[in-house]
Amino acid sequence: MDNKNISLIWLICGPSSAGKSTFIQSKKCKEITSLPENTPTIMAHTFQPNQVLNPETILHYNMLQSETLWEKMIGIFSRNGSKKTEFDFEKIPSWTSIKRARADIKAVVLVCSRDTLLKRIKKRKFVEVKGLNKQKLYPKAKWIKMISSVNLELLYRQWCEELKLNGIPFTLVNSETDTYKVIENESEMLNVIKQEKTKYSxxxxxxxxxxxxxxxxxxxxxxxxxxxxxxxxxxxxxxxxxxxxxxxxxxxxxxxxxxxxxxxxxxxxxxxxxxxxxxxxxxxxxxxxxxxxxxxxxxxxxxxxxxxxxxxxxxxxxxxxxxxxxxxxxxxxxxxxxxxxxxxxxxxxxxxxxxxxxxxxxxxxxxxxxxxxxxxxxxxxxxxxxxxxxxxxxxxxxxxxxxxxxxxxxxxxxxxxxxx
Ligand SMILES: C[S@@+](CC[C@H](N)C(=O)[O-])C[C@H]1O[C@@H](n2cnc3c(N)ncnc32)[C@H](O)[C@@H]1O
CATH class of the missing domain: 3.40.50.150 (Vaccinia Virus protein VP39)
Structure with a gap:
């Protein structure tokens, strides 16, 4: 294959309110990705299979992205986390398009606990659409329900498996705070997700x-x-x-x-x-x-x-x-x-x-x-x-x-x- 025209996609992923947009604008993002200033950002749901890509592109990717996929994803949703049904990422059209893109893909996975996600969702007013500048009202009710009932550990673990399966190298980043510490391994990732905000041991x-x-x-x-x-x-x-x-x-x-x-x-x-x-x-x-x-x-x-x-x-x-x-x-x-x-x-x-x-x-x-x-x-x-x-x-x-x-x-x- 002629490698000259192959673009590079940096997938910045995490569930809603994991801090994708803020991370994209941070110094830490530049440090990890080495992307030049003004690298264009595309929202994953607008991604087209034959999209003409810049040499380098950031893809803002919500791991729980689509309302219409709620039914298909229901297997990983259970309030007490007891359901263990596998989640089939193949069912997400934008994900299959991204995988078919003529591009090398690398990823950053933003890792957050449920408490932090819910706190951010409750405060949030707007959602990013298309470019990161336009705004429309954030569907809080949907996301509160999704995040409070999703089996978050399973979602992150399966997402890491999916990236590995597709040969996509990824960096795990703790997005609980804007210091964005790199997480060394998946068991440390699970500790961040399970992190409890209680003063009790x-x-x-x-x-x-x-x-x-x-x-x-x-x-x-x-x-x-x-x-x-x-x-x-x-x-x-x-x-x-x-x-x-x-x-x-x-x-x-x-x-x-x-x-x-x-x-x-x-x-x-x-x-x-x-x-x-x-x-x-x-x-x-x-x-x-x-x-x-x-x-x-x-x-x-x-x-x-x-x-x-x-x-x-x-x-x-x-x-x-x-x-x-x-x-x-x-x-x-x-x-x-x-x-x-x-x-x-x-x-x-x-x-x-x-x-x-x-x-x-x-x-x-x-x-x-x-x-x-x-x-x-x-x-x-x-x-x-x-x-x-x-x-x-x-x-x-x-x-x-x-x-x-x-x-x-x-x-x-x-x-x-x-x-x-
Ligand atoms: C059967 S429990 C129901 C608890 C809860 N509402 C539920 O459905 O799971 C009834 C509760 O009402 C409280 N209760 C009874 N009379 C009350 C009153 N006059 N004022 C305030 N609470 C009362 C009782 O102490 C008890 O905890």
């Missing part, structure tokens, strides 16, 4: 989890630890949109704060949780400190607390059937919600409430019916059919514009999404 968290019982909700902690308790992720996925960017959220009866932490992860700017039980409140505060979270936790009874402020979203999950005065609680929370009140509640089908009626029929659920619980020990009180909730919130007072009732992932429970 692994041993300290282990010791706290051994010493204290955090029952009720399963909450993820640094270094792969988590509290024992119910996995509430199905309800989280039912009630939260892909992003809560800039929203404020109040969680009444938050227990250990699972939904609060998850709302914060999805970009909520102010998150406040209340719980009546001292043990849960103290547990939540310890977990907050371990996670380095900004959620505000309060010990308090919603009936006696004066909450002046309104919140975009108010959560009232699995609390209503513990209250002596549930209707007044519903009214109070309706006034605190600016956009939505979300209630998760047991219905009359729940075994604990069936004896409310002597001959139980499922059709009771069709009526605006309030039942009583047989379980006094767990301080249970009343139970509502969806129709009863609707009557209280929509007919007695027009407190909401509409209510959507969804099946809760918990047996015989429902979720009411009440819209202002």
């Amino acid at each position: 692994k041993a300290k968290i282990k010791e706290i989890l051994k010493r204290k019982v955090f029952e009720y909700q399963r909450i993820e902690l640094p270094y792969g630890f988590y509290t024992k308790g119910a996995d509430r992720s199905d309800t989280r996925d039912t009630i939260f949109p892909d992003s809560l960017d800039g929203k404020s959220l109040l969680d009444i009866g938050c227990a250990l704060g699972y939904m609060c932490f998850e709302a914060e992860k999805l970009g909520a700017k102010k998150v406040v949780g209340y719980d009546l039980k001292k043990k849960r409140f103290e547990g939540a505060k310890i977990l907050k400190d371990i996670k380095g979270s900004d959620v505000e936790f309060h010990l308090g009874d919603i009936f006696t607390e004066t909450i002046e402020e309104q919140f975009d979203i108010v959560l009232f999950l699995n609390v209503i059937h513990h209250l002596p005065e549930p209707v007044s609680a519903l009214r109070k929370l309706s006034h605190l919600a600016r956009e939505k009140l979300i209630i998760e509640f047991p219905t009359i089908n729940d075994i604990k409430f069936k004896k409310t009626v002597s001959s139980f029929e499922r059709s009771w659920d069709e009526f605006p019916f309030i039942g009583v619980s047989e379980i006094n020990t767990a301080k249970q009180t009343f139970v509502f059919t969806p129709k009863a909730i609707e009557r209280i919130l929509m007919n007695h007072d027009k407190l909401f514009r509409k209510i959507d009732f969804l099946d809760s992932p918990m047996d015989d429970r429902k979720i009411a999404i009440c819209h202002k």
Whole structure:
């Protein structure tokens, strides 16, 4: 082959917000690539198979680049990183075009932890298009969802394999900070990705989890630890949109704060949780400190607390059937919600409430019916059919514009999404 006309492509790659554009403009980039000033930069998704290339070109390459590829990439996405499905990079059209280009390719892989990526995404306003000068709004919701659920270690490892397979030499660069230290090997790369932003050591968290019982909700902690308790992720996925960017959220009866932490992860700017039980409140505060979270936790009874402020979203999950005065609680929370009140509640089908009626029929659920619980020990009180909730919130007072009732992932429970 005639090598004279072969161009050189420097692939600067990393997931969204790994700092590709900033790195391209840094001294370190010049140092690593030895590229001359004003080397043109092309965005990977605009790359054409027969593109006429300059002798030297920088290619800005997002390893998780295309929205339309979400479905194909789903194998590497799982919130707890348990899915191990291989990811087929061949399915990305721009990648196959790049590989077919008449060019030598070298790469820099920018390595970042999930925490850093998410922090940058939350602050980001614009996305680079075509040249690096034009701007359009950055789709935060999409990227928050992708980055918080991608198995990042697997993605980086497989990407390195893909580069090796294609004979592309690459340099790993730590892009956590703008010192851009070169990473010597892949095991060091994994340490950067897994880097935890907690002031607690692994041993300290282990010791706290051994010493204290955090029952009720399963909450993820640094270094792969988590509290024992119910996995509430199905309800989280039912009630939260892909992003809560800039929203404020109040969680009444938050227990250990699972939904609060998850709302914060999805970009909520102010998150406040209340719980009546001292043990849960103290547990939540310890977990907050371990996670380095900004959620505000309060010990308090919603009936006696004066909450002046309104919140975009108010959560009232699995609390209503513990209250002596549930209707007044519903009214109070309706006034605190600016956009939505979300209630998760047991219905009359729940075994604990069936004896409310002597001959139980499922059709009771069709009526605006309030039942009583047989379980006094767990301080249970009343139970509502969806129709009863609707009557209280929509007919007695027009407190909401509409209510959507969804099946809760918990047996015989429902979720009411009440819209202002
Ligand atoms: C069944 S748990 C539900 C926890 C959480 N919302 C969830 O769905 O995973 C009910 C929680 O509500 C709290 N709670 C009960 N009555 C309350 C009240 N009047 N004010 C604040 N919290 C209350 C309890 O202490 C308990 O932690």
